[in-house]
Amino acid sequence: MSKDHLICDFTGGAVGHRLKFGGGRGQALPKAAGFTKGRTPTVIDATAGFGRDAFLLASLGAEVTLIERSADVHGMLREGLERASCAGGQVADIVSRMTLLFGDAKELLPELSADVIVVDPMHPPRKTKALVKKEMRVLRQFVGADPDAEDLVKVALEVAKKRVVLKWPAKGDPLPNIKKPSHQLMGKSTRYDVFMLG
Numbered sequence: 001m002s003k004d005h006l007i008c009d010f011t012g013g014a015v016g017h018r019l020k021f022g023g024g025r026g027q028a029l030p031k032a033a034g035f036t037k038g039r040t041p042t043v044i045d046a047t048a049g050f051g052r053d054a055f056l057l058a059s060l061g062a063e064v065t066l067i068e069r070s071a072d073v074h075g076m077l078r079e080g081l082e083r084a085s086c087a088g089g090q091v092a093d094i095v096s097r098m099t100l101l102f103g104d105a106k107e108l109l110p111e112l113s114a115d116v117i118v119v120d121p122m123h124p125p126r127k128t129k130a131l132v133k134k135e136m137r138v139l140r141q142f143v144g145a146d147p148d149a150e151d152l153v154k155v156a157l158e159v160a161k162k163r164v165v166l167k168w169p170a171k172g173d174p175l176p177n178i179k180k181p182s183h184q185l186m187g188k189s190t191r192y193d194v195f196m197l198g
């Protein structure tokens with residue numbers, strides 16, 4: 001598969017649709033991250049990928065630092081952010097709150113600070129035959145699996161000021177050697193394990 005398949009588009013399609021009709025702070029991720037009517041936390045997205053989750057949180061007013069360790073994915077994301085910035089209007093305003101870093105979050109996180117750290121590693125292969133969304137299948141071709149997800153969550157738990165949110169398959173086994181989450185938000189195929197700190 002060529003790099004042409006890796007496309008990051010913040011200006012239309014599914015991202016634009018979610019921006020218009022997505023449900024704002026009532027969506028599972030902002031809820032899990034502690035967004036309320038009067039509270040907008042600072043966020044680090046330690047596993048940036050296509051930047052969709054980070055874009056959603058930035059669209060709600062948060063300053064979001066994104067970390068991506070795959071050079072291919074980081075390049076795609078950088079170009080997507082540049083295009084969005086040039087597009088002007090609301091999308092440019094949103095991406096102005098997004099700062100992209102290149103590197104392994106396990107190493108970069110201890111130098112950073114945020115209220116909330118979101119961790120969304122590549123999910124383990126499904127036990128059912130249900131197909132994973134096309135974009136995640138594309139991403140898997142480039143980055144493979146994330147076997148160090150457990151270590152990343154451990155670092156995130158050391159660094160976050162208020163909470164860590166782990167995005168994981170709804171029926172996925174918990175990561176080994178990680179304490180039980182404070183609570184969970186369940187979606188159809190995804191769940192959010194929330195670890196409250198402090």
Ligand SMILES: C[S@@+](CC[C@H](N)C(=O)[O-])C[C@H]1O[C@@H](n2cnc3c(N)ncnc32)[C@H](O)[C@@H]1O
Nearest residue numbers: 047049050051052053068069104105120121143
């Ligand atoms: C499932 S995708 C994230 C999708 C993202 N939440 C979105 O909304 O598009 C996981 C991404 O995290 C990256 N990643 C995994 N572990 C990482 C780490 N320790 N440091 C930096 N990036 C990491 C992978 O390279 C991959 O691009």
